[in-house]
Amino acid sequence: MSRRSWVTYFVRQKVPMMAAAYLALVLLLVLFAGAIAPYGPTEQNLDANLAGPSREHLLGTGQLGLDVFSRILWGGRTTLYGVLVAVVVFAVLGVSAGLLAGYLRGPVEWAVLRTSEVLQAVPAAIILLVVLAVFPGRQVIAMVALGVLGAPGLARVVRSVTLGVREELYVRSAQTMGLRPVAIMRRHVLPHLSGPVIVQLSLFGAAAVGLETALGFLRLGSGESSWGLLVAEASRHLGAHPWLMVPSGFVIMSFVMALGLVGDGVRDAVAASMRTRVESGARPRAATPPAPELPDSEDALVSVRGLTVSFPRGQDWIDVVRGVDLAVLPGGALGILGESGCGKSITAEAIVGRIRGTGQITAGEVRRRGRVGWVAQDAASSLDPSGRVGAQLAEVVRVHRPELSRSQVRARVLDLLERVRLPEPRRVARSRPWELSGGMAQRVGIAMALATDPHLIVADEPTSALDTTVQAEVLALFDELRADGMTLVVITHDVGVLAAVCDSAAVMYAGEVVELAPTQELLTHPAHPYTAALLAADPRRGTPGERLAAIDGTVPAPGSWPSGCRFADRCLLVTQACRETSVPLFDVDPADPTDAADPRVSRCLRFADVLDRTRA
Numbered sequence: 001m002s003r004r005s006w007v008t009y010f011v012r013q014k015v016p017m018m019a020a021a022y023l024a025l026v027l028l029l030v031l032f033a034g035a036i037a038p039y040g041p042t043e044q045n046l047d048a049n050l051a052g053p054s055r056e057h058l059l060g061t062g063q064l065g066l067d068v069f070s071r072i073l074w075g076g077r078t079t080l081y082g083v084l085v086a087v088v089v090f091a092v093l094g095v096s097a098g099l100l101a102g103y104l105r106g107p108v109e110w111a112v113l114r115t116s117e118v119l120q121a122v123p124a125a126i127i128l129l130v131v132l133a134v135f136p137g138r139q140v141i142a143m144v145a146l147g148v149l150g151a152p153g154l155a156r157v158v159r160s161v162t163l164g165v166r167e168e169l170y171v172r173s174a175q176t177m178g179l180r181p182v183a184i185m186r187r188h189v190l191p192h193l194s195g196p197v198i199v200q201l202s203l204f205g206a207a208a209v210g211l212e213t214a215l216g217f218l219r220l221g222s223g224e225s226s227w228g229l230l231v232a233e234a235s236r237h238l239g240a241h242p243w244l245m246v247p248s249g250f251v252i253m254s255f256v257m258a259l260g261l262v263g264d265g266v267r268d269a270v271a272a273s274m275r276t277r278v279e280s281g282a283r284p285r286a287a288t289p290p291a292p293e294l295p296d297s298e299d300a301l302v303s304v305r306g307l308t309v310s311f312p313r314g315q316d317w318i319d320v321v322r323g324v325d326l327a328v329l330p331g332g333a334l335g336i337l338g339e340s341g342c343g344k345s346i347t348a349e350a351i352v353g354r355i356r357g358t359g360q361i362t363a364g365e366v367r368r369r370g371r372v373g374w375v376a377q378d379a380a381s382s383l384d385p386s387g388r389v390g391a392q393l394a395e396v397v398r399v400h401r402p403e404l405s406r407s408q409v410r411a412r413v414l415d416l417l418e419r420v421r422l423p424e425p426r427r428v429a430r431s432r433p434w435e436l437s438g439g440m441a442q443r444v445g446i447a448m449a450l451a452t453d454p455h456l457i458v459a460d461e462p463t464s465a466l467d468t469t470v471q472a473e474v475l476a477l478f479d480e481l482r483a484d485g486m487t488l489v490v491i492t493h494d495v496g497v498l499a500a501v502c503d504s505a506a507v508m509y510a511g512e513v514v515e516l517a518p519t520q521e522l523l524t525h526p527a528h529p530y531t532a533a534l535l536a537a538d539p540r541r542g543t544p545g546e547r548l549a550a551i552d553g554t555v556p557a558p559g560s561w562p563s564g565c566r567f568a569d570r571c572l573l574v575t576q577a578c579r580e581t582s583v584p585l586f587d588v589d590p591a592d593p594t595d596a597a598d599p600r601v602s603r604c605l606r607f608a609d610v611l612d613r614t615r616a
């Protein structure tokens, strides 16, 4: 389902739209008071002292015959200027502090949170009175102080929205593509804050109108005509001339209410756009030779050695991937196969250098030679929904080729879109991500990866969100990339994808590699019971009319891996020995001289039995 901006939902709501129109009207009248107000702010008409509405004075007059309508317009300038000052200070401080805290985290976040706690603990009214005592009549300074005192509340809201947005795939993709934090915050995080920030601004604006009026009423303000001063004057004649309170009271109340209605409308619109997003919106044969060395890491474009990735849980760290060894030679295509939750994506993230959330490499290493491009599972969500496709591609091109002129960047963007076989590249460049079909979005995702001029592309389940025909087209595109010499790592749970694109395969189970082999050999003669079970469960390999052999049980969760073979509970060949100690990787065919370049290993004590069965 498409993801639309909250503005689309906002304009469909009648009441908030009327409130927004009313606010705009008041602002225009106040702004053009010089042209619209029939009288000056101090222009007296002693013949009409404290008179009711008439043709000369639409809303009547106050003391000394001052025209009420004109004074509301002139007074609005003082009041709304003060409110504007407070709102600007509130917005600038709150948004920048919240954005930095949520995006950079660490000491910056700590400092912002502690400062906001201190500011929120001090009583705002007392601070404002102190400010006015030090700067008597300087209402603007009081409004600046109000903005500063209110900013921590906004900073907290912005921080929590930023924490969510920074985990979005398009932000992680932008990081992977080398965009600087400031550019990512400005282009990809800031636009998503607009809804929540406007809600906060309208609430704060309403509070600021109230305070400005109160200052005028208490005569703590500058003394210039303001809405508060009008209320103060009207209150002195409330007994004899009650009408006088009506115009100024109405303007203030209606302005505050309209701000509230706009805020409510924006909040509902943001919620509606989020809902759309969610809908569119994760044996023994002892004395076996040890595993061979993987290709020399000097030659490999990526070499992963003893990789362990862990996430903090309470006081502990839980391993989700442990002791993974992989290597990808230039021009090769490695598939990483396994069920959901086996650690494929985390391994891929470690290869790219962007592990999600709080995950960290706690042992081993990943060595990369050259640039790595990333194609996400759901390309649409790795694109920022608020930006045009062409602009997002151009941004990545500019980072990687700063020497290109504007027209050269534009030409490169169209080139990339053509390169991934998108018809009408100009139209695609002008589209927003949610206007594209799944297949088109996936091609744009591949173009984004290519825009980084990568030596290696890592693709995480690149076809799983697509229907079969589109899947075949995207796989053909990967094949073309390979023919052009691109090195690939493809994460998949689909044996068909592995067969179509990859020349070697690593099978992962419960956070470790259980089999590594050239793809053809793995598909025809698996050497691990888990691989054999995955192949037997592949619908394309089944016999029509026969039930597919589903694998009983589930992958054990990180933190509850058994000490012996992790597949033991689901394995049909399990023996007591399998459960006793952890199983190392064994060289499946030590006599094979090609093994050193393209190793065949299995983490099964009974791999020879498995091979015998599959060769039978």
Ligand SMILES: Nc1ncnc2c1ncn2[C@@H]1O[C@H](COP(=O)(O)OP(=O)(O)OP(=O)(O)O)[C@@H](O)[C@H]1O
Binding pocket: 282, 311, 320, 338, 339, 340, 341, 342, 343, 344, 345, 346, 347, 356, 357, 358, 493, 557, 558
């Ligand atoms: N943010 C996280 N915090 C803690 N554990 C996590 C987090 N993300 C993933 N994991 C754990 O890491 C393990 C591996 O996840 P990973 O996404 O790599 O699996 P996968 O094989 O790629 O499966 P899928 O195809 O569903 O993405 C999972 O068991 C999951 O429980």
